Amino acid sequence: MSSQPIITLLTDFGQKDHYVGAMKGVILGICPNARTVDISHGIAPYAIPEAAYTLSQAWACFPPNTIHVVVVDPGVGSIRRPILATAGEHLFVAPDNGVLTMVFDDVATHDVREITASGYFRRPVSKTFHGRDIFAPVAAHLAAGVEVEKFGIRIRDFQRLSFGKPVQTGPNNWSGRILNIDRFGNAVTNFASSAWPELVTGAFEIRVRGTSVTHFSRTYADAMIGQPFVIPGSSGYLELSLKEASAADAIKIRPGESVDLSWTAL
Amino acid sequence: MSSQPIITLLTDFGQKDHYVGAMKGVILGICPNARTVDISHGIAPYAIPEAAYTLSQAWACFPPNTIHVVVVDPGVGSIRRPILATAGEHLFVAPDNGVLTMVFDDVATHDVREITASGYFRRPVSKTFHGRDIFAPVAAHLAAGVEVEKFGIRIRDFQRLSFGKPVQTGPNNWSGRILNIDRFGNAVTNFASSAWPELVTGAFEIRVRGTSVTHFSRTYADAMIGQPFVIPGSSGYLELSLKEASAADAIKIRPGESVDLSWTAL
Amino acid sequence: MSSQPIITLLTDFGQKDHYVGAMKGVILGICPNARTVDISHGIAPYAIPEAAYTLSQAWACFPPNTIHVVVVDPGVGSIRRPILATAGEHLFVAPDNGVLTMVFDDVATHDVREITASGYFRRPVSKTFHGRDIFAPVAAHLAAGVEVEKFGIRIRDFQRLSFGKPVQTGPNNWSGRILNIDRFGNAVTNFASSAWPELVTGAFEIRVRGTSVTHFSRTYADAMIGQPFVIPGSSGYLELSLKEASAADAIKIRPGESVDLSWTAL
Numbered sequence: 196m197s198s199q200p201i202i203t204l205l206t207d208f209g210q211k212d213h214y215v216g217a218m219k220g221v222i223l224g225i226c227p228n229a230r231t232v233d234i235s236h237g238i239a240p241y242a243i244p245e246a247a248y249t250l251s252q253a254w255a256c257f258p259p260n261t262i263h264v265v266v267v268d269p270g271v272g273s274i275r276r277p278i279l280a281t282a283g284e285h286l287f288v289a290p291d292n293g294v295l296t297m298v299f300d301d302v303a304t305h306d307v308r309e310i311t312a313s314g315y316f317r318r319p320v321s322k323t324f325h326g327r328d329i330f331a332p333v334a335a336h337l338a339a340g341v342e343v344e345k346f347g348i349r350i351r352d353f354q355r356l357s358f359g360k361p362v363q364t365g366p367n368n369w370s371g372r373i374l375n376i377d378r379f380g381n382a383v384t385n386f387a388s389s390a391w392p393e394l395v396t397g398a399f400e401i402r403v404r405g406t407s408v409t410h411f412s413r414t415y416a417d418a419m420i421g422q423p424f425v426i427p428g429s430s431g432y433l434e435l436s437l438k439e440a441s442a443a444d445a446i447k448i449r450p451g452e453s454v455d456l457s458w459t460a461l
Numbered sequence: 462m463s464s465q466p467i468i469t470l471l472t473d474f475g476q477k478d479h480y481v482g483a484m485k486g487v488i489l490g491i492c493p494n495a496r497t498v499d500i501s502h503g504i505a506p507y508a509i510p511e512a513a514y515t516l517s518q519a520w521a522c523f524p525p526n527t528i529h530v531v532v533v534d535p536g537v538g539s540i541r542r543p544i545l546a547t548a549g550e551h552l553f554v555a556p557d558n559g560v561l562t563m564v565f566d567d568v569a570t571h572d573v574r575e576i577t578a579s580g581y582f583r584r585p586v587s588k589t590f591h592g593r594d595i596f597a598p599v600a601a602h603l604a605a606g607v608e609v610e611k612f613g614i615r616i617r618d619f620q621r622l623s624f625g626k627p628v629q630t631g632p633n634n635w636s637g638r639i640l641n642i643d644r645f646g647n648a649v650t651n652f653a654s655s656a657w658p659e660l661v662t663g664a665f666e667i668r669v670r671g672t673s674v675t676h677f678s679r680t681y682a683d684a685m686i687g688q689p690f691v692i693p694g695s696s697g698y699l700e701l702s703l704k705e706a707s708a709a710d711a712i713k714i715r716p717g718e719s720v721d722l723s724w725t726a727l
Numbered sequence: 728m729s730s731q732p733i734i735t736l737l738t739d740f741g742q743k744d745h746y747v748g749a750m751k752g753v754i755l756g757i758c759p760n761a762r763t764v765d766i767s768h769g770i771a772p773y774a775i776p777e778a779a780y781t782l783s784q785a786w787a788c789f790p791p792n793t794i795h796v797v798v799v800d801p802g803v804g805s806i807r808r809p810i811l812a813t814a815g816e817h818l819f820v821a822p823d824n825g826v827l828t829m830v831f832d833d834v835a836t837h838d839v840r841e842i843t844a845s846g847y848f849r850r851p852v853s854k855t856f857h858g859r860d861i862f863a864p865v866a867a868h869l870a871a872g873v874e875v876e877k878f879g880i881r882i883r884d885f886q887r888l889s890f891g892k893p894v895q896t897g898p899n900n901w902s903g904r905i906l907n908i909d910r911f912g913n914a915v916t917n918f919a920s921s922a923w924p925e926l927v928t929g930a931f932e933i934r935v936r937g938t939s940v941t942h943f944s945r946t947y948a949d950a951m952i953g954q955p956f957v958i959p960g961s962s963g964y965l966e967l968s969l970k971e972a973s974a975a976d977a978i979k980i981r982p983g984e985s986v987d988l989s990w991t992a993l
Contacts, residue, residue: 477767478781590960593788
């Protein structure tokens with residue numbers, strides 16, 4: 196481990212309560228030289244897919260050996276297991292509820308363990324705040340140099356969610372869905388930009404909730420005010436946007452919504 | 462002091478303004494190796510009881526010698542005093558408005574000083590932002606190794622609030638109140654879970670705003686959707702919750718609300 | 728550069744998405760000992776004047792050699808240039824859209840360069856997230872010790888906005904505007920307090936949206952509940968406030984609103 200190990204935090208705890216601060220306090224008590232970095236605490240309560248997407252966009256920006264702690268955990272206190280995963284030289288500590296699915300989709304070689312070594316937990320372990328009592332202390336002990344193997348044995352039956360890869364529904368038609376809406380109202384689809392490199396050179400239409408989007412722009416600045424457009428986003432996916440306004444509000448789209456794409460080469 | 466002293470920040474400054482950043486800049490200018498950690502900046506404006514509760518839940522998670530700065534300060538610029546307290550091997554810098562009350566309730570042995578050593582203040586001292594001009598620089602000088610005694614003399618007439626310990630109102634009846642509502646809508650009462658270890662083995666009812674709660678669960682996952690229940694929370698208090706929904710919204714409870722508990726051994 | 732260089736971040740990215748976390752990951756990957764400090768991520772989307780004001784209030788609180796990264800960037804991906812500025816022993820990395828105007832207003836001697844050295848960028852550079860791909864990595868390379876000159880040549884035609892210095896409109900009349908509304912509803916005017924040291928010793932009136940404010944207080948605590956008043960704020964400007972309530976809501980003021988001041992010596 197580095198002399199200043201990095202621990203990222205991604206939760207649905209919001210900003211008003213003591214929850215995030217308590218986790219950081221626990222971490223610093225165990226590993227004084229750890230550096231905590233917030234990815235987000237604004238995940239909608241219990242929104243596992245939103246957390247999975249957010250993690251997938253952030254984790255690989257960090258250097259190797261970063262420890263990512265994810266606590267979006269509606270099953271806290273139940274039999275759902277805490278897990279520790281290794282993927283792409285990064286470490287992940289999370290509940291076993293599928294929140295790491297997109298990491299596993301991106302990194303074929305991953306190692307997942309059930310965390311059972313309760314000697315590394317904070318005592319007593321509450322039934323409602325494993326962020327403070329299990330996930331934070333486990334991450335801190337990892338940062339302090341405890342080997343991955345010490346926390347529990349490998350498992351293969353961990354949870355994975357389906358994020359609905361786009362499905363081809365006709366010779367020129369594909370069905371996908373909205374992965375995420377960001378603060379600006381950009382709606383991220385699950386159509387990978389790399390799969391549609393010639394989108395704009397053909398005739399295309401994206402339909403969502405009765406709205407048809409047929410304009411394309413590579414930048415926000417070049418788009419026309421008031422006209423929704425498709426843009427290859429920084430996410431790696433096609434996004435629906437509106438210049439200096441919220442496409443999601445205009446089209447009334449929410450995460451999970453289905454989206455249809457048609458494309459014909461000219 | 463440690464080589465990387467920790468300074469936590471708890472304010473009602475919100476996230477949109479420069480206020481928190483300005484405090485961190487002042488701290489780093491005085492003590493470059495200090496590490497600042499946010500507890501919350503989402504305390505409702507001027508809500509001293511909410512800040513007192515949030516601090517009480519977070520401070521003891523941090524290691525000894527942590528310096529906690531609390532700035533919820535409707536009296537800024539008036540004759541209310543800035544204070545520096547030592548309790549349980551932690552340090553607290555705050556306005557003398559009762560915001561440290563729950564710390565003093567938890568740690569019988571505490572030392573409280575009026576901060577008068579204006580040589581440690583930022584110049585000029587504004588009348589409206591003592592977070593930047595008094596509390597941050599005092600915390601930073603503490604972190605840099607200045608002894609507690611240098612900041613002012615001990616006082617005994619500091620403010621303490623009453624957080625309304627539950628009152629027994631009948632052979633089987635107690636009256637308490639709601640200490641806090643968290644992001645998820647969990648309503649924290651001031652009934653300590655440890656005082657009611659056998660709650661669920663008797664007949665109990667919690668009444669608040671005309672709603673009667675008679676169900677109990679040790680975890681969120683085991684509860685029934687749509688049915689409010691009592692849970693011994695991670696706070697150490699009995700909480701009113703609703704599975705994957707906001708109990709506070711459903712029952713329309715706000716902080717400060719009174720709550721009645723009846724309990725009869727079976 | 729210091730052994731733990733400071734990089735501040737000021738954006739309109741909000742708190743819910745991965746954007747800020749991704750920037751911090753990129754920074755730590757390039758300069759592991761950098762310390763990132765949030766000034767705000769709650770700037771209203773695309774609100775360049777609000778960001779300029781917020782930066783102007785925060786930057787000088789930090790120690791010399793701090794690197795300030797500002798990403799409020801509606802023109803991302805277009806021909807607007809990324810710039811690197813040096814002013815008052817601080818460094819600034821931002822889009823060339825006027826967001827640094829108030830820094831340049833405060834520090835007459837400044838050096839501004841167009842950032843063209845794409846070898847310091849993250850690859851590939853997206854068209855929509857220069858925070859991650861240009862501004863964060865440039866700041867991190869600066870923090871790691873790369874000299875300012877390496878990033879590009881000096882320019883003189885960078886953007887500056889007009890923040891509408893107050894204009895005298897009559898022997899006893901001045902016209903100004905609202906620079907900012909803070910979380911508490913304090914409305915910051917662009918009338919510098921230092922320009923009106925004798926305000927309260929004369930007859931004065933501030934008019935905004937049909938409301939006349941003629942009361943004055945040096946502190947919030949001394950003001951009367953329900954009565955808007957003028958206060959020399961911690962910002963260095965005259966502010967309109969309401970004790971423990973939002974003046975902006977009460978008077979219905981928004982940033983940019985014009986404000987008229989009349990003052991007659993007694």
